[in-house]
Amino acid sequence: MSESLPPNPAVLADRFNTLRYDPEENAVILLNRALYPLRKEFVVCRTVEDVARAIETMIVQGGPPLAYAAGLGLALAQPDPRAYRAAADRLLATRPTADDLHHIIPAALQHALQALDTGTDPKAAVLTFVNGEIERGNRVSRLCGHHAADLLRDGDTVLTHCIAGAALCWMLWIAKHQGKSIHLIATETRPYLQGARLTAQSAVEMGIRCTLITDGMPAHLMSQNMVDKFICAADRITLDGHITNKVGTFQIALAAHYHGIPFYVLGYDGPDPATPSASDIQIEWRDGTEVLHCLGHRTAVEGIDALYPAFDITPPHLISAIVTDRGLFPPTLISRYFDS
Amino acid sequence: MSESLPPNPAVLADRFNTLRYDPEENAVILLNRALYPLRKEFVVCRTVEDVARAIETMIVQGGPPLAYAAGLGLALAQPDPRAYRAAADRLLATRPTADDLHHIIPAALQHALQALDTGTDPKAAVLTFVNGEIERGNRVSRLCGHHAADLLRDGDTVLTHCIAGAALCWMLWIAKHQGKSIHLIATETRPYLQGARLTAQSAVEMGIRCTLITDGMPAHLMSQNMVDKFICAADRITLDGHITNKVGTFQIALAAHYHGIPFYVLGYDGPDPATPSASDIQIEWRDGTEVLHCLGHRTAVEGIDALYPAFDITPPHLISAIVTDRGLFPPTLISRYFDS
Numbered sequence: 001m002s003e004s005l006p007p008n009p010a011v012l013a014d015r016f017n018t019l020r021y022d023p024e025e026n027a028v029i030l031l032n033r034a035l036y037p038l039r040k041e042f043v044v045c046r047t048v049e050d051v052a053r054a055i056e057t058m059i060v061q062g063g064p065p066l067a068y069a070a071g072l073g074l075a076l077a078q079p080d081p082r083a084y085r086a087a088a089d090r091l092l093a094t095r096p097t098a099d100d101l102h103h104i105i106p107a108a109l110q111h112a113l114q115a116l117d118t119g120t121d122p123k124a125a126v127l128t129f130v131n132g133e134i135e136r137g138n139r140v141s142r143l144c145g146h147h148a149a150d151l152l153r154d155g156d157t158v159l160t161h162c163i164a165g166a167a168l169c170w171m172l173w174i175a176k177h178q179g180k181s182i183h184l185i186a187t188e189t190r191p192y193l194q195g196a197r198l199t200a201q202s203a204v205e206m207g208i209r210c211t212l213i214t215d216g217m218p219a220h221l222m223s224q225n226m227v228d229k230f231i232c233a234a235d236r237i238t239l240d241g242h243i244t245n246k247v248g249t250f251q252i253a254l255a256a257h258y259h260g261i262p263f264y265v266l267g268y269d270g271p272d273p274a275t276p277s278a279s280d281i282q283i284e285w286r287d288g289t290e291v292l293h294c295l296g297h298r299t300a301v302e303g304i305d306a307l308y309p310a311f312d313i314t315p316p317h318l319i320s321a322i323v324t325d326r327g328l329f330p331p332t333l334i335s336r337y338f339d340s
Numbered sequence: 341m342s343e344s345l346p347p348n349p350a351v352l353a354d355r356f357n358t359l360r361y362d363p364e365e366n367a368v369i370l371l372n373r374a375l376y377p378l379r380k381e382f383v384v385c386r387t388v389e390d391v392a393r394a395i396e397t398m399i400v401q402g403g404p405p406l407a408y409a410a411g412l413g414l415a416l417a418q419p420d421p422r423a424y425r426a427a428a429d430r431l432l433a434t435r436p437t438a439d440d441l442h443h444i445i446p447a448a449l450q451h452a453l454q455a456l457d458t459g460t461d462p463k464a465a466v467l468t469f470v471n472g473e474i475e476r477g478n479r480v481s482r483l484c485g486h487h488a489a490d491l492l493r494d495g496d497t498v499l500t501h502c503i504a505g506a507a508l509c510w511m512l513w514i515a516k517h518q519g520k521s522i523h524l525i526a527t528e529t530r531p532y533l534q535g536a537r538l539t540a541q542s543a544v545e546m547g548i549r550c551t552l553i554t555d556g557m558p559a560h561l562m563s564q565n566m567v568d569k570f571i572c573a574a575d576r577i578t579l580d581g582h583i584t585n586k587v588g589t590f591q592i593a594l595a596a597h598y599h600g601i602p603f604y605v606l607g608y609d610g611p612d613p614a615t616p617s618a619s620d621i622q623i624e625w626r627d628g629t630e631v632l633h634c635l636g637h638r639t640a641v642e643g644i645d646a647l648y649p650a651f652d653i654t655p656p657h658l659i660s661a662i663v664t665d666r667g668l669f670p671p672t673l674i675s676r677y678f679d680s
Contacts, residue, residue: 161556186644190528190530190554196632196640197640200640200643210643210645213631214530214648215554215588216587217587247554251595295634298378300552301377303550304526304551304552306553313563
């Protein structure tokens with residue numbers, strides 16, 4: 001691993017840049033990802049409910065980051081077993097699709113209850129556990145990014161969708177320091193524009209050339225030989241190699257498959273051991289009115305409704321490899337992650 | 341044909357609602373389709389250059405409508421051969437992809453030059469020809485829509501992309517009066533939002549249920565059995581059955597093919613006899629800065645660029661049938677249109 005690598009300048013490469021517990025304020029402080037970087041604004045959450053609403057309104061988004069925010073949020077509960085259990089239920093109910101939340105909250109709850117049982121400080125127990133998870137997640141991201149960087153060739157044009165998070169930042173940063181010139185094409189990712197904001201901003205921070213397209217353009221660019229690889233993240237990976245990710249991923253994967261373009265999934269710390277296959281994933285349907293607006297401005301006529309499935313599912317035969325902190329796996333063999 | 345059908349209430353069903361020559365003003369009056377119906381505004385074009393710029397800036401868009409606007413615009417040239425030829429060149433240079441413009445302008449120019457030769461009024465000759473073409477186009481749209489309506493079943497959910505124009509309006513209106521309940525799902529169609537504005541508004545005007553989605557959602561809805569048919573228009577059809585249409589069409593067609601969902605193309609008056617195959621189509625690349633904005637608001641960070649291919653090409657094996665005013669054709673047999 002490249003120990004001589006300069007620190008990654010992308011804000012999203014280190015989760016502590018965007019979310020943390022502040023002991024003086026007794027609050028969880030979150031970078032508002034619904035606006036960043038068009039506006040740079042931190043949201044101060046003083047209650048469990050504040051954190052839950054921040055997750056629901058996409059102030060924090062992305063599978064691991066929202067799970068970390070929820071974990072830190074649990075530390076804001078009153079220090080008794082009933083309050084911790086209610087807080088855990090509230091936080092688990094925020095978003096159903098990504099698996100990280102559904103691992104971190106039950107584990108953090110156990111740490112709190114154990115501390116109460118043994119007469120130690122439950123808040124400290126939760127914070128120690130969650131901050132340790134954030135540190136672990138940062139290490140996972142860097143390792144995953146390193147394995148992905150090794151897949152890239154000098155001169156590659158990489159298409160990505162939504163924001164593939166810290167591992168994408170590390171992939172691009174490590175590839176750059178391997179002497180590879182990479183051109184990133186980002187889909188804008190309506191309705192929240194994570195591509196136009198978060199992905200593009202991360203590229204700018206790292207000095208990576210970035211070109212924006214709308215969500216309808218990937219297949220055409222592929223047909224013009226303008227894309228070498230399609231790389232995105234996954235909010236959940238099943239044991240049989242399906243991935244769920246921001247809606248739009250599936251049809252880009254279909255287009256990549258049609259054109260013979262490799263599709264690599266940044267799989268961070270692997271599949272969810274509790275999710276055997278696609279039918280075990282709950283796809284979140286968000287409020288359709290979000291589709292009728294862009295950055296707060298109405299974009300559609302009155303008198304219609306809208307649908308907003310937040311994620312879609314891509315089957316394993318459309319995926320070239322899943323890249324994790326433990327290396328690459330063919331999607332149908334991703335359950336071997338736990339043996340490696 | 342349903343002679344007892346009530347008049348179609350959709351503004352876009354009759355091209356004379358959105359573009360016309362006004363003899364008192366000596367101007368071409370265009371509904372501003374870049375804003376409609378969020379704002380209802382008519383643009384008055386007093387010169388050939390005004391009309392050319394209106395076409396370039398999408399004040400008028402859609403293959404036939406922009407061709408009609410250009411044709412009427414030719415009538416604004418000074419009545420001498422050199423001015424007419426320069427005007428025709430300027431109007432032909434506005435947009436390269438749709439074929440209608442490249443048929444109407446040379447024909448309208450011939451009418452003008454012939455009138456000058458024979459000492460008759462060239463402006464009247466141009467206007468008579470172009471208004472006749474608009475009337476013919478209106479009839480073609482209604483016939484094409486009628487054949488498409490016959491493909492729909494009561495209860496169908498039809499996905500569409502961009503604005504498929506007058507034939508889509510007629511398809512929905514005739515299906516409704518055949519007693520069929522149709523649910524239209526429209527992609528918003530970034531960056532210009534033709535789906536969120538023009539398609540959705542047309543549906544509202546006709547009392548057709550309409551649901552908006554982003555351009556990344558078609559494949560997921562198909563995977564959930566929420567789409568029965570995919571139907572869109574074509575800006576140009578080649579003699580071997582390729583179609584070019586608003587960028588995004590190709591990847592929706594790939595998703596429809598994968599899911600076994602029929603894809604019907606509203607082909608109006610058939611293929612372009614001057615375009616043998618896909619390599620003969622020039623895809624327009626518009627200014628990428630349009631992708632960095634939505635309705636005039638900046639949506640992306642600074643420091644990046646953007647690409648805007650306005651169209652893409654879908655090959656015949658992804659198309660179930662091309663629907664014209666003369667009936668249905670398998671895409672590879674579309675050149676039989678001229679024998680029918």
